[in-house]
Each structure stands twice: as C-alpha cells, then as structure tokens.
Amino acid sequence: MPTQIGYGYVKGATEITKFIDLPIPEPGPNQLLLKIEAAGLCLSDPHTIIGGPLAPKPPKPMPTKFVMGHEIAGSVYRIGKDLEDKPQFKPGSRFALQINQACGACEFCRRGDDGNCSESSQAYGLNEDGGFQQFLLIKNLRTLLPIPDNVSFAEAAVCTDSVLTPFHAIQKVRDRIKPSSKVLVQGCGGLGLNAIQILKQYQCHIVATDLKPDIEKVAKSYGAHEFYTNLNDSKHEPMSFDVIFDFVGIQESIDISNKYIKRRGTLSQTGLGRYKFKMPNFTFAFREVEVFYNFGGSSAEQLECLQWIAKGWIKPNVQLVDFEKLPQAMQDLTNNKIRGRVVFRPNKL
Template sequence: MRAFRMHDWLTEPVLTEVDVPEPGPGQVLVRIGGAGVCHSDLHVFREFEPGRMPWRLPFTLGHENAGWVESVGAGVTGLDPGMPVAVYGPWGCGACDRCLRGVETYCERPRDAPVPLGGAGLGLDGGMADYLLVPHARHVVPLPDGLDPVTAAPLTDAGLTPYHAVRRSWSKLTATATAVIIGVGGLGHLAVQVVKATTAARVVAVDTRPEALELARRLGADVTLRPGDGVAEVVRDETRGRGADVVVDCVGNDETLALAASVARVLGDLTIVGLGGGRLPVSFFAMPFELSVQTTYWGSRPELVEVLALASRGLLHTEVTRFSLDDVAQAYRRLEEGTLTGRAVVTP
C-alpha cells in the first residue's frame, strides 16, 4: 500500500510502498477514506530535531483519520467490516485515571503507552496511507448516520480540539456573553460553529484573510474583523466596554496572544489552541484581573462522540479541500502557503 512517511528528522516525508498490516488481537484495520492535513505536522517534519520527541522513525503521518473497518483481530466485537468509523488519535496507556476517563491526551503513564506522548501519525503510523492499523478497538468510533469519512476525518482533531476548548468555558458563554475566535483556518472555522451550536453567545471572528472572514460569516459569526481594524476597540464597543468573556486563539503567535489579552474581560477565559510559539507576558497589570489563561491539547474520546453527533445533525460543517494521496505533498505546501480555506483532506 502507499504511505506518506517520515524517514528522518528535518527532512520532507515521502510517499512510499509498504506492506498492508494485519490486525492482531484487539486491533482494527481501517481502510482510510479521509486523512486531515494539520499544521502541526509541519512542525513535526520541519522543526523536530533528533531527540526532541521519544519517537522512532520511520512512521506514517496523519492523525485525523476516518474510513471503514477492513478487518479486526481476535476479541474485537461491535466493529464489522465495512462499518464507517472515525479514529480517536491520541493513544495512551489505557489504564491510568485519565485514560479510563477517555482523556488519553493527558495519559499519566506515557511510558506504558504504545508510544510516549503520541498516537496515530505522531510517532506511530497514521492515516496518510491506504490503510491504518489501530492498536486497540477503543480508539475506533462508529460514525453516526449521515456522516461520511471524508468530512468526519477533520472532526477528529480540527473539530475536537476547539470543541474541548469551548466546552470547558461553557459556563461563561451565556446569552449575554461574547466569544472571540482568532484565526479562522482549519480549527477556527469549526470553533466558530461550536460556539454557535452549543451556546447562546455572540461570536467575533478575527483573521487576516478576506476569504476566511467570509467563511466565518457564512458559518454564523456575528462580527468579523481583520487585526488592523481596531479589534480591541470594536470588541469593547460590542460588549459595552466589558470585553470578551472567552477568547480562543487558534494561531498562538506573539501578535495574536497580545490581541487576545487586549480583548479579554475580567474573569474571562483565554485558551491558547494554536502552536504559533508565541509568548504572553504575565504581570499584575498586564492583563484583566482573574483572566484564566490555559493551553489545551486535543480532546477526549467522549467529546469526539459529541462532536460527531453535532456534525451528523448538521450543526457542524467541515469546509474541505480534497487531495489524492498522490498529491499529499502539494496539500502540505498549500497549507504552509496559507492558500487553503478550511481543512485539506487526503482521500486515498
């Protein structure tokens, strides 16, 4: 089968031929229908130096995956060949308190996991291939009716990550609240929808690209702004001088973090989702009082079920640009150039 694999650090992955894996006891072989192209992969093969992560090469990229059950190993029940499924990407030990709650992103015994701090496409073979071997059936989630693998694949990260970030701030997203989403890309265009679908709050979307702002308006954003449009002043005007109750930064560089702090409200939440590498200076008067600042990583398996349910009801729409597996390198180039709207999905 074909697979887009990293063979060495700080080098471009290549499409190569490998054997189709056979599922062992408790394992599931998934025929890939869609694999999302994520900006974090660029960090993996452009910036990760030898020794930075406890991962062994080579491995296949692709941590946003959905498809159909091809075959199962001994002991697997409830997953029949041909069943459409999504794959929960982070793979923990399965036995610690966090894993038992379905929060394998925060596994407390990573040395007992299949690979420390990783999962599909992150230290282990992912879904940029014709087939993906999932090491445990608990990571395979049947798709609800009306949801196909191509549109479901990005929901496993680009949908799940902002859903987790927004969900933890639900108590602050009341009918009088305002949420600011910074960056309307693969994650941000879904973050806008998550707020609108699960809360009564108003949404202000911020992006540098006119096409991204147009997408945000189509998906329900109440106000759309470019960073140079006096964002902080507009947000203050829109909120009667109070500021945003919740800010989700899907970029995470120095400029967007400074913007996020400038629009946030006293007692608000600022959640950093993007991996832009920025820093947020903290001092007594540097930000609103009791502003809670947090980073999040992915989301839980139960939350993925909730995200898929929202999408199957038509409450989440994934803006998808499709690429064949033969064109996967082009998809990453387009992502790096910033010429994609929504999420790129590789469809073997």
C-alpha cells in the same frame, strides 16, 4: 507480502517523504486492518517535519521513520480471528480514530479524561504510523469510535482534531459563555471556523478575526456576527471581551488578547503558531484573567462532536484533494494558501 503507498516522516528530511513499498500487515488475533477512507491535513503535520515527532514515553525511543496523518477515518477491511464473534468489528464497519493511544486504565482515563492518558504518549501520525497510507493496522481497539450513518468519512476524519480541539476548549469554559457574552475568535482556519459553529449554539455575540479577508463570508455564514482582519480597526473598546479564543498562538495574538480581554475575563489558548511567546503576567494578574491551555480532547467529547455533525450543528469546511498531491498540499498549507481543512482519500488514487 502486498505493499501500499504512504507519506511520512523520516529523520533528517526537510519535507514529507513518499513511501512506495509499505507492507500491508496481517492483523493479529485481537487486531484489525482499517482501510483508510479519509485522512485530514493539519498544521501539526509540517510542524512535525520541522520540529520532529511527539516524544514517546521512555523507554520507547524517538521514532526515525513513520507514516504521518493523525485525522483518520476508515472502514474495517480485515479482522483477527478473536474478533470474528464481535459484530461491532465486522468488515465494512465505519470508524474514526482517537488520535492518542490511551490505555484506558490510568487515573485520567478512568475519570473520562483519556485525552490526557498518563501511561501512553503514542499518537497516530505524530509518532507512530497514521493515516497517510491505504491501510492501517489497529492494535488498540479502544481508539475506534463509530461514525454515525449520516456523517461522511471526510467529516469524521476532521472531527478527530479540527472539530474536537475547539469543542474541548469551549467545553472547558462553557459556564462563562452566556447569550450576553461577547466572544472573540482569533484565527479562522480549520479550528477557528469550527469553533464559530460550536459557539453559535450558545447564542453569544461572536466576533471573528483573520488576516485573510476572503474568510469573512464563510465565517459569517457559520455564525460570526462581525469579522475583521485587524481588530484594532474596529469600534470595539479595549478590555471589552468576556471570552477570547486564540487559535493563532503568536505574540501578536497574545497582545490582542491582552488589549481586549475584560477584567476577570477568560482566555482560551489553543493555537500553536509559535513554540514560545511572552504572556503579560502583571496585567493578567491584576485583572484576574483566567488562562486555559488546550490540546485535543477526550474520546467521549469526540463521540459528542460526531453527534453534533450528524445533527447538522457543525458542518466541517473540507475540501478533498488527490492523495498524490499531498506534498504540494502540505506546502500550500505552510504558505497559508489553504482554506478550511484538506482531506485525502488514500484508496482513491
């Protein structure tokens, strides 16, 4: 059987593991083999190495080894015999993948919220084989989302998380965002920069913060009206922001939100910088602050994100890195040396 190269999780390892003899599977009758054209790197990847994979739904056991990479785009390489009469799956067709393996039949899936599927907790690259390899067997065809012609594989790959997650977070509170709204975006990494571009379409006043001063130029080019490395050094008054998006998720960012959110303001919490932190329960209560937590998004939202990219409303900040440099890129990401989103091309060794 032919083999391929990949990178992934091995229980007990302290860094990502290189696999040099992964078998290239043959698709079954209703399956297809996807040639990986782009796979994005995310902070969830080093988090997986440190904290372990996403827990599967029992009785499925916790995996001890799998290929990582959850931001995936590719082209159909080979199809099973039962797909030969389905032109949408012909070889060469371009798809991005929905990360979670939604069932399509549960209560949440049937109402369009398949990002919260209650019957499956399987996710590409987070607890089963993902995109840090050259070919991926697709068993669940509903995870395949077509890529518009004028969207690149790299853009489509990061769209599955880096664009989808802030898009989902913003859609949940969009009725609170008006042209007169003052909105704070904390953290201008991959998600935050895309959030700024999305928020620009709502014509609100956007204030961005990040500890890295060199991010200011790109943040403003994407639509931020103001940028600060420390909001406390600005002229903004406490309790003056209508909506705050926290893409950092540490105690310090929570403290900033507590200081600057208005009465009856909205806090959208997305960043996963820490596993735990303390929320200011009493002050949020008497100010009637609404807090929303976010994780990923639905397939319908992902398709919409791809259309936004196709229209030029979102231009993901991506940099292509050689696949064999993946371990170093992950280390650089952990050490805060990465700007924007890193994307690998596994079939371009």
